[in-house]
Amino acid sequence: MPVCPVVHLNGSFLPLAEARISPLDRGFLFAHAAYEVTAVYNGCCVDLGGHIDRLTRTLGGIAIPNPHDAPGWEALHTELIVRNQLTEGLVYLEVTGGAYDARDFAGPETFVPTVFAYADAKPLIGAVARDGIKAVFLDDTRWKRRDMKTTQLLSQALAYRTAKEQGADTAFMVEDGLVTEAASANAWIVTKAGEIITRDLSSAILPGITRTGVMALQGKGGFTITERAFTPDEAAGAAEVFTTSAGAMIAPVTHLDSNPIGNGKPGPVTREIQRLYYEAMGADVSSAAPWTRERA
Numbered sequence: 001m002p003v004c005p006v007v008h009l010n011g012s013f014l015p016l017a018e019a020r021i022s023p024l025d026r027g028f029l030f031a032h033a034a035y036e037v038t039a040v041y042n043g044c045c046v047d048l049g050g051h052i053d054r055l056t057r058t059l060g061g062i063a064i065p066n067p068h069d070a071p072g073w074e075a076l077h078t079e080l081i082v083r084n085q086l087t088e089g090l091v092y093l094e095v096t097g098g099a100y101d102a103r104d105f106a107g108p109e110t111f112v113p114t115v116f117a118y119a120d121a122k123p124l125i126g127a128v129a130r131d132g133i134k135a136v137f138l139d140d141t142r143w144k145r146r147d148m149k150t151t152q153l154l155s156q157a158l159a160y161r162t163a164k165e166q167g168a169d170t171a172f173m174v175e176d177g178l179v180t181e182a183a184s185a186n187a188w189i190v191t192k193a194g195e196i197i198t199r200d201l202s203s204a205i206l207p208g209i210t211r212t213g214v215m216a217l218q219g220k221g222g223f224t225i226t227e228r229a230f231t232p233d234e235a236a237g238a239a240e241v242f243t244t245s246a247g248a249m250i251a252p253v254t255h256l257d258s259n260p261i262g263n264g265k266p267g268p269v270t271r272e273i274q275r276l277y278y279e280a281m282g283a284d285v286s287s288a289a290p291w292t293r294e295r296a
Contacts (some may be wrong), residue, residue: 003118003119003120003166004016004084004120004121006080006083006084007019007082007117007118008076008079008080008115008116008117008118009021009071009114009116009117010114010115010116010117011115013083015108016118021099021114021116022099024101024102024103024293025097025099025114025165026097026111027096027114027151028096028097029103029148030097030105031152031153032062032064032096032097032107032150033062033064033095033097033150033151034058034059034062034148034149034150034151035092035094035095035149036052036054036092036093036140037078037090037091037092037093038051038090038091038093038246039090039123039124039246039247040081040086040088040089040090041088041281041282041283042087042088042282043087044282045074045078045091045279046246046296047209047210048074048077049070050212050213051209052070052073054207054209055073058148058150059095061148062148062150064095064096064111064113065110065113065141066095067095067165068115069072073093074172076117077093077117080117080118080119084119084121086119086195088124089119089120089124090119090246090247091117091118091119091120092117092118092119092120093116093117093131094114094116095113095114096116097114098111098112098113098114098222099112100112100199116120122247123249125249125278125289128169128216128251129249129250129289130266130289130291131253131254132251132252132254132265132266133169133170133248133251133252133253133254134169134255134256134258135163135168135169135170135171135182135256136162136163136171136172136176136257136258137171137172137179137232138159138163138171138172139163139173140155140173140174140175140185141155142155144203144204145203146180146181146203146204146205146206147202147204147205147206147207149203151205153184156183156184159183160183163183167258168255170182170183170184170185170230170243170251171183172187172235172256175204177232178199178229178231179199179229179231179235180205181205182243182245185243185244186199186205186206186208186245187235187243188193188242188243188244189234189235189238189239189241190229190238190240190242190267190270191239191271192239194224194239195224195225195270196219196224196225196226197225197227197228197234198211198225198226199228199229199230200227209246210246210250210277211244211251212281216280217261217276217277219274220276223269223273235244235256236256236257236261238261238262239261239262239267239269240261240266240267240268240270241251241253241261242266242270242273249274249277250270250273250274252265252270257294271293271294272292273296274289274292275289275292275293
């Protein structure tokens with residue numbers, strides 16, 4: 001779906017066609033930029049506080065001054081949603097090191113950030129959540145500070161292209177014989193004993209906000225969740241596999257390297273996690289996702 005017509009750029013709301021960013025911007029020249037993608041459901045942001053906290057950590061880690069406090073970021077998101085009459089979709093936010101009159105690696109002593117944001121109207125609970133996705137294993141070639149959400153996404157973009165060429169939707173990235181995460185999502189497996197496993201937090205993976213939301217469902221769902229790394233073989237032999245991200249929320253993975261996971265359909269644990277997460281964000285599951293109550 002097309003980007004909504006009104007965007008935010010450096011304090012102003014204006015038509016997308018009129019937005020202009022300098023070609024000398026450090027985000028363009030060096031990928032010196034942080035970004036966040038926040039889900040919007042029923043006109044409200046989902047887990048915005050977590051996204052703002054992570055943005056703050058990333059900006060600090062890449063030496064960009066934070067141009068807003070938490071209420072300021074919330075106000076920006078709210079106004080963008082209202083101006084675009086967005087009820088369901090995503091808000092993309094990017095903060096770069098800004099532009100100045102040179103291409104210099106180190107840059108000035110203090111950066112003056114560029115702030116850009118747009119809204120994207122799209123269904124959050126759709127075919128991907130219902131039917132699942134296919135993934136392939138690929139070597140993880142990303143930089144080592146994956147805990148910071150920056151726009152250094154070339155490895156991920158190429159991973160998606162390779163996955164598409166192989167008839168899949170995404171990739172599970174592998175480093176030193178262990179799965180780090182999916183190309184743009186955290187990765188989870190469910191063992192045949194019902195244990196849910198996702199990689200522990202470190203600089204090797206992004207601390208996903210949806211990941212945090214799923215972790216919070218442990219008590220309500222009676223789940224056992226273990227945070228540790230797992231191998232491609234463990235994933236391939238799992239009863240269920242799924243990913244979490246703001247854009248796809250909880251996406252069942254039905255095939256890895258063309259081989260089915262379980263019976264090749266979303267499993268009961270994944271369905272229960274989807275149901276609980278959707279309810280937590282205010283969705284009427286009976287109408288938005290009735291298939292979460294079905295059993296394969």
